[in-house]
Amino acid sequence: MMRRKLVMLGEMAVGKTSIVRRMVLDRFDGDYKGTLGHDIFVYALSGLGPARDRSLELVIWDTDGGLGASAFHLDAAVKGASAVIIVGDVTRPRTVETMALLAKECDARLPGRPVYLVLNKTDLLPDAAIMDRPQSLDGLPFPIVKTSAKSGDNIKETFVDAANTILRREL
Numbered sequence: 001m002m003r004r005k006l007v008m009l010g011e012m013a014v015g016k017t018s019i020v021r022r023m024v025l026d027r028f029d030g031d032y033k034g035t036l037g038h039d040i041f042v043y044a045l046s047g048l049g050p051a052r053d054r055s056l057e058l059v060i061w062d063t064d065g066g067l068g069a070s071a072f073h074l075d076a077a078v079k080g081a082s083a084v085i086i087v088g089d090v091t092r093p094r095t096v097e098t099m100a101l102l103a104k105e106c107d108a109r110l111p112g113r114p115v116y117l118v119l120n121k122t123d124l125l126p127d128a129a130i131m132d133r134p135q136s137l138d139g140l141p142f143p144i145v146k147t148s149a150k151s152g153d154n155i156k157e158t159f160v161d162a163a164n165t166i167l168r169r170e171l
Contacts, residue, residue, distance in 0.1 A: 001044065003057040004166050005080050006159075009102050010087035011095045012065035015120040018149035019087060020062045023159050028150050038063045038077055045163045056163045082171040083114045083162040090119045090146075093134070100136040107141070114165040115142040116158055123148040 008016040017039070022028055024041045039062045046055040063077050078084070084106050088099040099117055106115045117137060137144060143161075147154045165171075 001055050001057050002167075003042075003059055004082040004163075004171065005061060006058045006083045006085065006162060006166075007061045007063060007078055007081040008085050008087065009063055009078075010065055010118075011089075011092075011098050014065060014087045014089040014092070014095050015147075015149045016065060016085075016087045017062050019085070019118065019120060019147065019155055020060055022149045022152050022155045024060070026152075028152075030150070043159070045160060048160070048164050049167055054167055056167060058159065058163060078110065081110060081113060082166045083116075084110065085116045085118055085158065085162065087118045087120050089121050091121055091124050096134045097136050100134075100140065103137070103140050103142055112169065113171065114162055114169070116162060117142050117144045118158065119144060119146045120149060122146045122153065123150045 008020060010016050018028060020041050024043045041060040041062065042057060043060060044055060044057045048054040048056055061077060086099045086102045088096040096119070103115060103117060106113065117140065133144060145154050145158050147158065149155065
């Protein structure tokens with residue numbers, strides 16, 4: 001089975017680990033435990049590709065959010081990445097600004113790689129709240145996905161789309 005690296009980026013406490021745990025373990029733990037350095041998870045996906053006959057093992061690097069927009073100074077975390085998921089917290093606008101900075105770095109340093117801008121913690125928004133596209137993300141050529149690690153909304157779909165894009169682009 002083919003293995004490819006996917007990197008999770010974003011500030012501290014935006015939900016990177018919760019998203020990965022929801023995908024890999026299908027669980028959510030509300031107790032925050034910060035990641036030190038990085039954690040690595042492996043997750044196999046099957047039923048990929050146009051004929052749904054391909055498989056891919058994602059090696060998911062869950063990075064320390066303390067680096068913020070300077071994550072690219074740590075080559076080990078992003079080197080060899082086939083895809084990137086950048087996470088921001090919808091309740092903390094500053095984290096979305098960091099998403100924009102990281103997305104621009106991805107565009108420059110990882111050309112051709114799929115990048116997903118994930119606005120996490122949508123379950124914390126009031127029911128009537130309509131979340132517009134943050135202005136800082138305007139003009140970026142990457143899909144924006146609204147997720148909730150707590151409920152699992154759009155988590156699996158994002159990873160499956162990333163895996164299919166990796167296969168399609170032969171990364």
